[in-house]
Amino acid sequence: MSGFNSSDASFARASSPPPERAAAEPLGLSVHGLPAAGEAMQAVQRTRSGRWQMIGVLLVCAAPVIASYFTYYVVRPEGRRNFGELIQPQRALPDVQARTLAGASVPLASLKGQWLLVSVAGGQCNAACEEHLYLQRQLRESLGREKDRLDWVWLVNDAAQPPAALAPAMAQGQVLRVDGQALAGWLEPAPGQRIEDHLYLVDPMGHWMMRMPASLDKSTAAKAKRDLDRLLRAASSWDTAGRPDAAAPTR
Structure with missing residues (x-):
């Protein structure tokens, strides 16, 4: 037994590397998947x-x-005064669905791409509403060759049907029915006025940017036209007539 154990011990000593040799061989480590710092x-x-x-x-x-x-x-020359009130900050067209008088659904945002002169009134269209529709048509026609850059729009804020007598006038513009609450969250009257008391100007990017005074009538329409002329002239480098991305809504 003792001889057998002695042989095993000798074999173990013979097969193990010397201590100094083992210490001289460092462990090899590899790092993978890390990009160079550069x-x-x-x-x-x-x-x-x-x-x-x-x-x-x-x-x-x-x-x-x-x-x-x-x-x-x-950059305004001295003495220049706007007739309309500039809106700061401007307000974008809301993401809501309007309807034509025939009931077809139309995204309100489809009006983008043109200057818009907007009025708001119930479908019955009282005398003040008819005056606004007249002024909208006249202001657009007064722009001459630039008139194709502007559309006039009547937004009906109730369920009433417009009188048949207004059909010829409505055929010259856009008439859409829009929820009154959605309009109130976008357009805002001057203090002490109603939303129906003004005309509102919207730029081709869909931003409401000017509110005409409630006092606008035939005698002051020339002042509103000056505002329109200035804005169209200032935007002439990037704005052209017609909607580039979508057709005008069906009336």
């Missing part, structure tokens, strides 16, 4: 560069619009 930095720089390029493209596209509004709102 490559990671280049990826970050490419991402930043792409973002700045995107911002630059957006600014180039928006520059004409910004310039025209800057000209109108800021």
